[in-house]
Amino acid sequence: MCSGRSNLSIRLRLILWYSGLLVLILSTFGGILYAVLQSSLLAQIDRTLMETALEVQASARRHVAITPFNWQEVVALPPLDVFASPSIFVQVRYPAGIVAATSANLRNRTLPELPAEDWEKVLQGQVDMRIVQVGSIRLRMRSEAIAFEGRPAGVLQVAMPLRSVDETLQRLLEILLIGGGVGLFLSILGGIFLSSRALAPVARVTETARRIAATEDLGERLPPPRTRDEVGRLVLTFNEMLERLQHLFQAQQRFIADVSHELRTPLAAIRGNLEVLLRGAQEDPDMLRESLTDIEREVNRLSRMVADLLTLARAEAGIHPERRPVELDRLLLEVYREARHLAQGVEVRLGSEDQVQVLGDADQLKQLLLNLVDNSLKYTPAGGTVTLSLYREDSWACLSVADTGVGIAPQDLPHIFERFYRGKGDGRRGRRTGLGLGLPIAQWIAQEHGGEIRVESRPGQGSTFTVRLPLPPAD
Ligand code: ADP
Numbered sequence: 001m002c003s004g005r006s007n008l009s010i011r012l013r014l015i016l017w018y019s020g021l022l023v024l025i026l027s028t029f030g031g032i033l034y035a036v037l038q039s040s041l042l043a044q045i046d047r048t049l050m051e052t053a054l055e056v057q058a059s060a061r062r063h064v065a066i067t068p069f070n071w072q073e074v075v076a077l078p079p080l081d082v083f084a085s086p087s088i089f090v091q092v093r094y095p096a097g098i099v100a101a102t103s104a105n106l107r108n109r110t111l112p113e114l115p116a117e118d119w120e121k122v123l124q125g126q127v128d129m130r131i132v133q134v135g136s137i138r139l140r141m142r143s144e145a146i147a148f149e150g151r152p153a154g155v156l157q158v159a160m161p162l163r164s165v166d167e168t169l170q171r172l173l174e175i176l177l178i179g180g181g182v183g184l185f186l187s188i189l190g191g192i193f194l195s196s197r198a199l200a201p202v203a204r205v206t207e208t209a210r211r212i213a214a215t216e217d218l219g220e221r222l223p224p225p226r227t228r229d230e231v232g233r234l235v236l237t238f239n240e241m242l243e244r245l246q247h248l249f250q251a252q253q254r255f256i257a258d259v260s261h262e263l264r265t266p267l268a269a270i271r272g273n274l275e276v277l278l279r280g281a282q283e284d285p286d287m288l289r290e291s292l293t294d295i296e297r298e299v300n301r302l303s304r305m306v307a308d309l310l311t312l313a314r315a316e317a318g319i320h321p322e323r324r325p326v327e328l329d330r331l332l333l334e335v336y337r338e339a340r341h342l343a344q345g346v347e348v349r350l351g352s353e354d355q356v357q358v359l360g361d362a363d364q365l366k367q368l369l370l371n372l373v374d375n376s377l378k379y380t381p382a383g384g385t386v387t388l389s390l391y392r393e394d395s396w397a398c399l400s401v402a403d404t405g406v407g408i409a410p411q412d413l414p415h416i417f418e419r420f421y422r423g424k425g426d427g428r429r430g431r432r433t434g435l436g437l438g439l440p441i442a443q444w445i446a447q448e449h450g451g452e453i454r455v456e457s458r459p460g461q462g463s464t465f466t467v468r469l470p471l472p473p474a475d
Helices: 005-066 116-123 163-215 230-278 285-317 328-342 362-378 438-448
Strands: 089-093 099-102 128-134 137-148 151-161 324-327 347-353 357-360 385-393 396-403 452-458 462-470
Touching: 005 137, 005 151, 005 163, 116 128, 116 137, 116 151, 137 163, 163 230, 230 285, 285 328, 285 362, 285 438, 324 328, 324 362, 328 347, 328 362, 328 385, 328 396, 357 362, 357 462, 362 385, 362 396, 362 438, 362 462, 438 452, 438 462
Parallel strands: 347 385
Antiparallel strands: 089 099, 089 151, 128 137, 137 151, 324 357, 385 396, 396 462, 452 462
16 A cells, blocks of 8 residues: 555554544433333333332232231231232331231341431322442332322332343443444445545646656556546546646747757858858959848847847736827837848738737837737748838727738637647748747737737638727817
8 A cells, every 4th residue: 555644644544533433422322212112121120119019009908908907907918928929029117117927928128218307208199219238139119008098008019120121221332432442443444445445546646746857758548547537536626637647748848958959040041141141252342242232131130039028028917008199100110120131031911000009018019010920921831012101090009911922721720829838730842830829929918918810821822811990088
Protein backbone atom coordinates (compact mmCIF):
# COMPACT_ATOMS: atom_id res chain seq x y z
CA MET A 1 0.00 0.00 0.00
CA CYS A 2 1.61 3.21 -1.11
CA SER A 3 -0.13 5.68 1.11
CA GLY A 4 1.16 9.04 2.22
CA ARG A 5 0.47 10.58 5.59
CA SER A 6 -2.66 12.40 4.48
CA ASN A 7 -4.16 9.23 2.97
CA LEU A 8 -3.50 7.41 6.20
CA SER A 9 -5.20 10.12 8.13
CA ILE A 10 -8.29 10.04 5.88
CA ARG A 11 -8.35 6.28 6.37
CA LEU A 12 -7.90 6.58 10.10
CA ARG A 13 -10.63 9.18 10.28
CA LEU A 14 -12.99 6.98 8.25
CA ILE A 15 -12.32 4.00 10.49
CA LEU A 16 -12.73 6.04 13.67
CA TRP A 17 -16.03 7.48 12.48
CA TYR A 18 -17.25 4.14 11.31
CA SER A 19 -16.27 2.30 14.51
CA GLY A 20 -17.51 5.13 16.73
CA LEU A 21 -20.90 4.94 15.06
CA LEU A 22 -20.95 1.17 15.43
CA VAL A 23 -20.15 1.43 19.18
CA LEU A 24 -22.94 3.98 19.56
CA ILE A 25 -25.46 1.81 17.71
CA LEU A 26 -24.44 -1.37 19.52
CA SER A 27 -24.50 0.19 22.99
CA THR A 28 -27.87 1.88 22.38
CA PHE A 29 -29.31 -1.33 21.01
CA GLY A 30 -27.74 -3.41 23.88
CA GLY A 31 -28.96 -0.95 26.52
CA ILE A 32 -32.52 -1.06 25.20
CA LEU A 33 -32.44 -4.86 24.95
CA TYR A 34 -31.12 -5.14 28.53
CA ALA A 35 -33.74 -2.76 29.94
CA VAL A 36 -36.63 -4.43 28.08
CA LEU A 37 -35.57 -7.92 29.17
CA GLN A 38 -35.04 -6.82 32.77
CA SER A 39 -38.46 -5.25 33.05
CA SER A 40 -40.26 -8.15 31.37
CA LEU A 41 -38.52 -10.69 33.65
CA LEU A 42 -39.44 -8.60 36.71
CA ALA A 43 -43.01 -8.27 35.43
CA GLN A 44 -43.19 -12.07 35.13
CA ILE A 45 -42.01 -12.48 38.75
CA ASP A 46 -44.42 -9.79 39.91
CA ARG A 47 -47.27 -11.67 38.23
CA THR A 48 -46.35 -14.93 39.98
CA LEU A 49 -46.10 -13.08 43.31
CA MET A 50 -49.52 -11.51 42.75
CA GLU A 51 -51.14 -14.84 41.89
CA THR A 52 -49.65 -16.46 45.01
CA ALA A 53 -50.81 -13.52 47.17
CA LEU A 54 -54.32 -13.82 45.71
CA GLU A 55 -54.45 -17.52 46.52
CA VAL A 56 -53.34 -16.91 50.11
CA GLN A 57 -55.84 -14.08 50.53
CA ALA A 58 -58.67 -16.20 49.15
CA SER A 59 -58.11 -19.13 51.53
CA ALA A 60 -57.43 -16.77 54.48
CA ARG A 61 -60.84 -15.25 54.03
CA ARG A 62 -62.49 -18.64 53.96
CA HIS A 63 -60.93 -19.47 57.36
CA VAL A 64 -61.81 -16.06 58.72
CA ALA A 65 -65.46 -16.51 57.81
CA ILE A 66 -65.73 -19.74 59.79
CA THR A 67 -64.12 -18.46 63.02
CA PRO A 68 -65.43 -14.98 63.85
CA PHE A 69 -63.80 -14.37 67.29
CA ASN A 70 -61.55 -11.54 68.44
CA TRP A 71 -59.18 -9.98 65.76
CA GLN A 72 -56.11 -12.04 66.72
CA GLU A 73 -58.03 -15.26 66.42
CA VAL A 74 -59.83 -14.27 63.25
CA VAL A 75 -56.68 -14.37 61.18
CA ALA A 76 -56.91 -18.04 60.79
CA LEU A 77 -54.32 -18.81 58.17
CA PRO A 78 -54.05 -21.92 56.12
CA PRO A 79 -50.66 -23.65 56.36
CA LEU A 80 -48.43 -21.32 54.26
CA ASP A 81 -46.35 -24.18 52.87
CA VAL A 82 -49.29 -25.05 50.64
CA PHE A 83 -48.54 -21.85 48.69
CA ALA A 84 -44.83 -21.83 48.96
CA SER A 85 -42.75 -23.55 46.36
CA PRO A 86 -38.96 -23.94 46.53
CA SER A 87 -38.68 -20.51 44.96
CA ILE A 88 -41.60 -18.72 46.60
CA PHE A 89 -41.47 -17.61 50.23
CA VAL A 90 -44.63 -16.67 52.13
CA GLN A 91 -44.88 -14.83 55.45
CA VAL A 92 -47.60 -13.10 57.47
CA ARG A 93 -47.02 -10.36 60.00
CA TYR A 94 -49.49 -8.90 62.50
CA PRO A 95 -50.31 -5.25 61.94
CA ALA A 96 -47.85 -4.40 64.72
CA GLY A 97 -45.08 -5.98 62.66
CA ILE A 98 -44.57 -9.20 64.60
CA VAL A 99 -44.20 -12.26 62.40
CA ALA A 100 -47.33 -14.42 62.66
CA ALA A 101 -46.31 -17.26 60.36
CA THR A 102 -43.67 -18.17 57.73
CA SER A 103 -43.44 -20.87 55.13
CA ALA A 104 -41.04 -23.68 56.02
CA ASN A 105 -38.67 -22.95 53.13
CA LEU A 106 -37.69 -19.71 54.95
CA ARG A 107 -36.33 -21.98 57.73
CA ASN A 108 -35.47 -19.75 60.69
CA ARG A 109 -35.15 -16.59 58.60
CA THR A 110 -37.84 -13.98 58.03
CA LEU A 111 -38.66 -11.65 55.20
CA PRO A 112 -37.52 -8.14 56.20
CA GLU A 113 -39.74 -5.51 57.76
CA LEU A 114 -40.78 -2.44 55.76
CA PRO A 115 -39.80 1.08 56.81
CA ALA A 116 -42.48 2.59 59.07
CA GLU A 117 -44.10 4.92 56.54
CA ASP A 118 -44.27 2.22 53.84
CA TRP A 119 -45.73 -0.16 56.42
CA GLU A 120 -48.44 2.41 57.14
CA LYS A 121 -49.28 2.68 53.47
CA VAL A 122 -49.53 -1.10 53.20
CA LEU A 123 -51.87 -1.21 56.20
CA GLN A 124 -53.98 1.39 54.45
CA GLY A 125 -54.39 -0.92 51.48
CA GLN A 126 -51.46 -0.15 49.13
CA VAL A 127 -49.41 -2.93 47.62
CA ASP A 128 -45.64 -2.52 48.15
CA MET A 129 -43.18 -4.03 45.65
CA ARG A 130 -39.43 -3.93 46.31
CA ILE A 131 -36.16 -5.77 46.03
CA VAL A 132 -34.73 -6.90 49.38
CA GLN A 133 -31.69 -8.81 50.57
CA VAL A 134 -32.06 -11.84 52.85
CA GLY A 135 -28.67 -13.23 53.77
CA SER A 136 -26.86 -13.47 50.45
CA ILE A 137 -30.03 -13.76 48.35
CA ARG A 138 -31.67 -10.92 46.48
CA LEU A 139 -35.44 -11.19 46.56
CA ARG A 140 -38.38 -9.51 44.93
CA MET A 141 -40.97 -8.99 47.69
CA ARG A 142 -44.65 -8.11 47.60
CA SER A 143 -46.38 -6.83 50.75
CA GLU A 144 -50.14 -6.30 51.06
CA ALA A 145 -52.67 -6.08 53.85
CA ILE A 146 -55.04 -8.87 54.87
CA ALA A 147 -58.22 -7.04 55.74
CA PHE A 148 -61.10 -8.20 57.91
CA GLU A 149 -64.32 -6.23 58.06
CA GLY A 150 -62.58 -3.17 56.65
CA ARG A 151 -59.72 -3.30 59.16
CA PRO A 152 -56.21 -4.62 58.51
CA ALA A 153 -55.80 -7.92 60.30
CA GLY A 154 -52.24 -8.57 59.09
CA VAL A 155 -49.76 -8.12 56.27
CA LEU A 156 -49.02 -10.84 53.73
CA GLN A 157 -45.47 -10.88 52.30
CA VAL A 158 -44.56 -13.06 49.32
CA ALA A 159 -41.08 -13.10 47.81
CA MET A 160 -39.09 -14.78 45.04
CA PRO A 161 -35.33 -14.91 44.61
CA LEU A 162 -33.98 -12.89 41.66
CA ARG A 163 -31.13 -15.32 40.99
CA SER A 164 -32.43 -16.58 37.67
CA VAL A 165 -33.28 -13.03 36.51
CA ASP A 166 -29.81 -11.84 37.53
CA GLU A 167 -28.20 -14.80 35.82
CA THR A 168 -30.13 -14.23 32.60
CA LEU A 169 -29.27 -10.55 32.57
CA GLN A 170 -25.64 -11.32 33.36
CA ARG A 171 -25.51 -13.74 30.41
CA LEU A 172 -27.09 -11.16 28.13
CA LEU A 173 -24.50 -8.60 29.23
CA GLU A 174 -21.69 -11.04 28.48
CA ILE A 175 -23.13 -11.82 25.04
CA LEU A 176 -23.51 -8.12 24.29
CA LEU A 177 -19.98 -7.27 25.42
CA ILE A 178 -18.28 -10.20 23.67
CA GLY A 179 -20.45 -9.90 20.54
CA GLY A 180 -19.97 -6.13 20.46
CA GLY A 181 -16.21 -6.48 20.91
CA VAL A 182 -15.92 -9.08 18.14
CA GLY A 183 -18.21 -7.00 15.90
CA LEU A 184 -16.14 -3.90 16.53
CA PHE A 185 -12.91 -5.74 15.80
CA LEU A 186 -14.32 -7.15 12.55
CA SER A 187 -15.68 -3.76 11.58
CA ILE A 188 -12.26 -2.13 12.10
CA LEU A 189 -10.67 -4.85 9.96
CA GLY A 190 -13.40 -4.36 7.34
CA GLY A 191 -12.94 -0.59 7.56
CA ILE A 192 -9.19 -0.90 6.98
CA PHE A 193 -9.79 -3.20 4.01
CA LEU A 194 -12.57 -1.12 2.45
CA SER A 195 -10.90 2.24 2.96
CA SER A 196 -7.61 1.06 1.49
CA ARG A 197 -9.49 -0.35 -1.50
CA ALA A 198 -11.42 2.89 -1.92
CA LEU A 199 -8.35 5.09 -1.50
CA ALA A 200 -5.97 3.01 -3.61
CA PRO A 201 -6.82 4.90 -6.84
CA VAL A 202 -6.27 8.20 -5.02
CA ALA A 203 -2.87 6.92 -3.93
CA ARG A 204 -2.15 6.03 -7.57
CA VAL A 205 -3.09 9.56 -8.66
CA THR A 206 -0.73 10.98 -6.03
CA GLU A 207 2.03 8.63 -7.11
CA THR A 208 1.64 9.57 -10.78
CA ALA A 209 1.59 13.27 -9.94
CA ARG A 210 4.78 12.81 -7.92
CA ARG A 211 6.43 10.89 -10.76
CA ILE A 212 5.48 13.58 -13.25
CA ALA A 213 6.86 16.25 -10.94
CA ALA A 214 10.10 14.28 -10.62
CA THR A 215 10.59 13.33 -14.29
CA GLU A 216 8.70 16.26 -15.90
CA ASP A 217 7.17 13.76 -18.32
CA LEU A 218 3.78 15.26 -19.13
CA GLY A 219 3.05 12.38 -21.54
CA GLU A 220 2.25 10.07 -18.65
CA ARG A 221 -1.41 9.18 -17.98
CA LEU A 222 -3.31 7.26 -15.34
CA PRO A 223 -4.95 4.04 -16.53
CA PRO A 224 -8.54 4.90 -17.54
CA PRO A 225 -10.98 4.24 -14.67
CA ARG A 226 -13.30 1.26 -14.82
CA THR A 227 -16.06 3.06 -12.95
CA ARG A 228 -17.54 6.53 -13.21
CA ASP A 229 -17.64 7.10 -9.45
CA GLU A 230 -15.97 10.01 -7.59
CA VAL A 231 -12.51 8.50 -7.89
CA GLY A 232 -13.13 7.60 -11.55
CA ARG A 233 -14.04 11.22 -12.23
CA LEU A 234 -10.96 12.40 -10.36
CA VAL A 235 -8.79 10.20 -12.59
CA LEU A 236 -10.52 11.51 -15.72
CA THR A 237 -10.14 15.12 -14.60
CA PHE A 238 -6.50 14.52 -13.73
CA ASN A 239 -5.83 13.02 -17.18
CA GLU A 240 -7.66 15.92 -18.86
CA MET A 241 -5.57 18.37 -16.89
CA LEU A 242 -2.38 16.56 -17.94
CA GLU A 243 -3.55 16.64 -21.55
CA ARG A 244 -4.04 20.41 -21.37
CA LEU A 245 -0.77 20.95 -19.55
CA GLN A 246 1.06 18.88 -22.15
CA HIS A 247 -0.63 20.81 -24.92
CA LEU A 248 0.28 24.16 -23.35
CA PHE A 249 3.80 23.02 -22.64
CA GLN A 250 4.30 21.85 -26.23
CA ALA A 251 2.80 25.09 -27.54
CA GLN A 252 5.19 27.05 -25.36
CA GLN A 253 8.18 25.02 -26.56
CA ARG A 254 7.08 25.45 -30.17
CA PHE A 255 6.57 29.14 -29.52
CA ILE A 256 10.11 29.58 -28.17
CA ALA A 257 11.53 27.67 -31.14
CA ASP A 258 9.45 29.73 -33.55
CA VAL A 259 10.37 33.03 -31.91
CA SER A 260 14.08 32.17 -32.13
CA HIS A 261 13.65 31.12 -35.73
CA GLU A 262 11.67 34.24 -36.61
CA LEU A 263 14.25 36.47 -34.96
CA ARG A 264 17.13 34.68 -36.67
CA THR A 265 15.78 35.14 -40.20
CA PRO A 266 15.67 38.96 -40.28
CA LEU A 267 18.92 39.14 -38.31
CA ALA A 268 20.62 36.91 -40.90
CA ALA A 269 19.26 39.13 -43.69
CA ILE A 270 20.56 42.25 -41.94
CA ARG A 271 23.95 40.63 -41.35
CA GLY A 272 24.16 39.58 -45.04
CA ASN A 273 23.40 43.11 -46.19
CA LEU A 274 25.94 44.60 -43.78
CA GLU A 275 28.61 42.20 -45.05
CA VAL A 276 27.84 43.19 -48.63
CA LEU A 277 28.15 46.85 -47.63
CA LEU A 278 31.42 46.25 -45.77
CA ARG A 279 32.89 44.47 -48.78
CA GLY A 280 32.61 47.71 -50.69
CA ALA A 281 29.02 47.90 -51.89
CA GLN A 282 28.68 51.35 -50.29
CA GLU A 283 30.64 52.68 -53.21
CA ASP A 284 27.80 51.75 -55.56
CA PRO A 285 24.78 54.03 -54.84
CA ASP A 286 22.25 51.53 -56.26
CA MET A 287 23.53 48.61 -54.21
CA LEU A 288 23.76 50.88 -51.16
CA ARG A 289 20.11 51.92 -51.49
CA GLU A 290 18.99 48.34 -52.06
CA SER A 291 20.88 47.03 -49.04
CA LEU A 292 19.66 49.84 -46.79
CA THR A 293 16.03 49.28 -47.95
CA ASP A 294 16.42 45.59 -47.18
CA ILE A 295 17.85 46.36 -43.77
CA GLU A 296 15.03 48.82 -43.02
CA ARG A 297 12.40 46.24 -44.01
CA GLU A 298 13.92 43.60 -41.79
CA VAL A 299 14.31 46.01 -38.87
CA ASN A 300 10.63 46.98 -39.26
CA ARG A 301 9.65 43.33 -39.24
CA LEU A 302 11.73 42.78 -36.12
CA SER A 303 10.15 45.76 -34.36
CA ARG A 304 6.68 44.47 -35.24
CA MET A 305 7.48 41.08 -33.89
CA VAL A 306 8.83 42.54 -30.65
CA ALA A 307 5.73 44.77 -30.43
CA ASP A 308 3.53 41.68 -30.92
CA LEU A 309 5.33 39.86 -28.12
CA LEU A 310 5.03 42.90 -25.88
CA THR A 311 1.31 43.20 -26.59
CA LEU A 312 0.91 39.51 -25.88
CA ALA A 313 2.67 39.97 -22.52
CA ARG A 314 0.40 42.96 -21.77
CA ALA A 315 -2.68 40.96 -22.69
CA GLU A 316 -1.51 38.13 -20.40
CA ALA A 317 -0.92 40.61 -17.58
CA GLY A 318 -4.42 42.10 -18.01
CA ILE A 319 -3.12 45.59 -18.89
CA HIS A 320 -5.72 47.60 -20.82
CA PRO A 321 -4.86 50.10 -23.58
CA GLU A 322 -5.15 53.80 -22.81
CA ARG A 323 -8.01 55.81 -24.28
CA ARG A 324 -7.04 59.03 -26.02
CA PRO A 325 -8.40 60.61 -29.21
CA VAL A 326 -6.77 58.96 -32.24
CA GLU A 327 -7.15 60.33 -35.76
CA LEU A 328 -7.57 57.21 -37.80
CA ASP A 329 -7.01 58.91 -41.17
CA ARG A 330 -3.52 59.99 -40.10
CA LEU A 331 -2.84 56.56 -38.73
CA LEU A 332 -3.95 54.96 -41.98
CA LEU A 333 -1.62 57.23 -43.92
CA GLU A 334 1.35 56.26 -41.72
CA VAL A 335 0.60 52.58 -42.22
CA TYR A 336 0.17 53.13 -45.95
CA ARG A 337 3.66 54.66 -46.18
CA GLU A 338 5.24 51.85 -44.20
CA ALA A 339 3.38 49.25 -46.23
CA ARG A 340 4.78 50.64 -49.45
CA HIS A 341 8.25 50.05 -48.09
CA LEU A 342 7.41 46.48 -47.20
CA ALA A 343 5.65 45.63 -50.43
CA GLN A 344 7.83 43.60 -52.74
CA GLY A 345 6.15 43.75 -56.10
CA VAL A 346 2.68 44.22 -54.56
CA GLU A 347 0.84 47.45 -55.21
CA VAL A 348 -0.44 49.18 -52.07
CA ARG A 349 -3.40 51.51 -52.68
CA LEU A 350 -5.47 53.91 -50.63
CA GLY A 351 -9.23 53.50 -50.98
CA SER A 352 -11.77 55.84 -49.37
CA GLU A 353 -10.35 57.86 -46.53
CA ASP A 354 -12.94 59.58 -44.33
CA GLN A 355 -11.86 61.73 -41.42
CA VAL A 356 -12.58 59.69 -38.35
CA GLN A 357 -11.54 59.96 -34.73
CA VAL A 358 -11.88 57.23 -32.10
CA LEU A 359 -10.79 56.84 -28.49
CA GLY A 360 -7.91 54.44 -27.91
CA ASP A 361 -4.23 53.68 -27.97
CA ALA A 362 -2.61 54.96 -31.19
CA ASP A 363 0.40 52.61 -31.00
CA GLN A 364 -1.77 49.55 -30.54
CA LEU A 365 -4.19 50.53 -33.30
CA LYS A 366 -1.24 51.04 -35.64
CA GLN A 367 0.10 47.64 -34.68
CA LEU A 368 -3.31 46.13 -35.43
CA LEU A 369 -3.33 47.64 -38.92
CA LEU A 370 0.29 46.69 -39.57
CA ASN A 371 -0.42 43.08 -38.64
CA LEU A 372 -3.28 42.97 -41.15
CA VAL A 373 -1.26 44.71 -43.85
CA ASP A 374 1.77 42.50 -43.20
CA ASN A 375 -0.43 39.40 -43.68
CA SER A 376 -1.94 40.79 -46.88
CA LEU A 377 1.51 41.51 -48.30
CA LYS A 378 2.74 38.08 -47.20
CA TYR A 379 -0.13 36.21 -48.80
CA THR A 380 -0.41 38.27 -51.99
CA PRO A 381 1.87 37.28 -54.85
CA ALA A 382 3.81 39.97 -56.76
CA GLY A 383 1.53 41.86 -59.16
CA GLY A 384 -1.41 41.79 -56.76
CA THR A 385 -2.82 44.76 -54.85
CA VAL A 386 -3.54 45.59 -51.24
CA THR A 387 -6.09 48.35 -50.63
CA LEU A 388 -6.41 50.27 -47.35
CA SER A 389 -9.67 52.12 -46.65
CA LEU A 390 -11.30 54.06 -43.84
CA TYR A 391 -15.00 54.91 -43.74
CA ARG A 392 -17.90 55.42 -41.34
CA GLU A 393 -20.80 53.01 -41.08
CA ASP A 394 -23.58 53.90 -38.60
CA SER A 395 -21.83 54.39 -35.29
CA TRP A 396 -18.72 52.54 -36.38
CA ALA A 397 -15.39 53.53 -37.83
CA CYS A 398 -14.35 50.87 -40.34
CA LEU A 399 -10.78 50.20 -41.40
CA SER A 400 -10.42 47.64 -44.15
CA VAL A 401 -7.44 45.86 -45.63
CA ALA A 402 -8.34 44.07 -48.86
CA ASP A 403 -5.92 41.98 -50.89
CA THR A 404 -6.03 40.04 -54.14
CA GLY A 405 -3.93 37.25 -52.64
CA VAL A 406 -4.25 33.52 -52.16
CA GLY A 407 -7.26 33.75 -49.87
CA ILE A 408 -7.95 31.56 -46.85
CA ALA A 409 -9.00 27.93 -47.12
CA PRO A 410 -12.51 27.32 -45.65
CA GLN A 411 -11.09 24.81 -43.16
CA ASP A 412 -8.64 27.45 -41.85
CA LEU A 413 -11.16 30.29 -41.63
CA PRO A 414 -12.72 29.38 -38.25
CA HIS A 415 -9.28 29.08 -36.65
CA ILE A 416 -7.21 31.99 -37.91
CA PHE A 417 -7.84 34.09 -34.78
CA GLU A 418 -6.56 31.32 -32.49
CA ARG A 419 -3.15 31.79 -30.96
CA PHE A 420 -0.29 30.06 -32.77
CA TYR A 421 -2.62 28.94 -35.54
CA ARG A 422 -1.11 28.99 -38.99
CA GLY A 423 -2.89 28.05 -42.18
CA LYS A 424 -2.24 24.42 -43.09
CA GLY A 425 -1.06 25.13 -46.62
CA ASP A 426 1.28 27.98 -45.71
CA GLY A 427 4.50 26.00 -45.36
CA ARG A 428 3.96 24.12 -48.61
CA ARG A 429 3.57 27.29 -50.58
CA GLY A 430 7.13 28.18 -49.60
CA ARG A 431 5.88 31.40 -48.04
CA ARG A 432 7.39 32.96 -44.95
CA THR A 433 5.04 32.11 -42.15
CA GLY A 434 4.75 34.04 -38.91
CA LEU A 435 4.23 32.93 -35.34
CA GLY A 436 0.50 32.61 -35.69
CA LEU A 437 0.15 35.59 -33.36
CA GLY A 438 -0.63 38.44 -35.78
CA LEU A 439 -4.39 37.92 -36.00
CA PRO A 440 -5.07 36.95 -32.36
CA ILE A 441 -3.21 40.08 -31.25
CA ALA A 442 -5.07 42.22 -33.78
CA GLN A 443 -8.34 40.82 -32.51
CA TRP A 444 -7.35 41.36 -28.87
CA ILE A 445 -6.58 45.03 -29.63
CA ALA A 446 -9.88 45.48 -31.49
CA GLN A 447 -11.85 43.92 -28.64
CA GLU A 448 -10.02 46.00 -26.04
CA HIS A 449 -11.25 49.05 -27.97
CA GLY A 450 -14.81 47.75 -27.92
CA GLY A 451 -14.64 46.66 -31.55
CA GLU A 452 -14.26 43.55 -33.70
CA ILE A 453 -12.62 42.18 -36.83
CA ARG A 454 -14.60 40.64 -39.67
CA VAL A 455 -13.10 38.62 -42.46
CA GLU A 456 -14.27 37.64 -45.91
CA SER A 457 -12.13 35.47 -48.10
CA ARG A 458 -12.25 33.50 -51.32
CA PRO A 459 -9.46 31.05 -51.98
CA GLY A 460 -7.47 32.13 -55.02
CA GLN A 461 -9.15 35.54 -55.17
CA GLY A 462 -8.22 37.37 -51.99
CA SER A 463 -9.29 38.37 -48.51
CA THR A 464 -10.77 41.45 -46.87
CA PHE A 465 -10.26 42.12 -43.17
CA THR A 466 -12.51 44.85 -41.72
CA VAL A 467 -11.85 46.35 -38.30
CA ARG A 468 -14.92 48.01 -36.74
CA LEU A 469 -14.29 50.42 -33.88
CA PRO A 470 -17.03 52.29 -32.01
CA LEU A 471 -17.21 56.02 -32.70
CA PRO A 472 -17.08 58.20 -29.58
CA PRO A 473 -20.46 59.67 -28.60
CA ALA A 474 -21.04 63.02 -30.37
CA ASP A 475 -20.53 66.08 -28.10
P1 ADP B 1 1.01 34.41 -39.20
O1 ADP B 1 2.04 35.06 -38.37
O2 ADP B 1 1.27 32.96 -39.51
O3 ADP B 1 0.61 35.22 -40.40
P2 ADP B 1 -1.54 35.23 -38.24
O4 ADP B 1 -2.19 35.04 -36.93
O5 ADP B 1 -1.27 36.62 -38.67
O6 ADP B 1 -0.24 34.35 -38.23
O7 ADP B 1 -2.44 34.53 -39.33
C1 ADP B 1 -2.90 33.24 -39.14
C2 ADP B 1 -3.16 32.51 -40.44
O8 ADP B 1 -4.20 33.15 -41.13
C3 ADP B 1 -2.01 32.56 -41.38
O9 ADP B 1 -1.11 31.49 -41.12
C4 ADP B 1 -2.67 32.43 -42.74
O10 ADP B 1 -2.90 31.07 -43.04
C5 ADP B 1 -4.01 33.08 -42.55
N1 ADP B 1 -4.06 34.45 -43.07
C6 ADP B 1 -4.04 35.61 -42.39
N2 ADP B 1 -4.17 36.69 -43.19
C7 ADP B 1 -4.27 36.20 -44.45
C8 ADP B 1 -4.41 36.81 -45.74
N3 ADP B 1 -4.49 38.14 -45.89
N4 ADP B 1 -4.49 36.00 -46.81
C9 ADP B 1 -4.42 34.67 -46.67
N5 ADP B 1 -4.28 34.01 -45.47
C10 ADP B 1 -4.21 34.78 -44.37
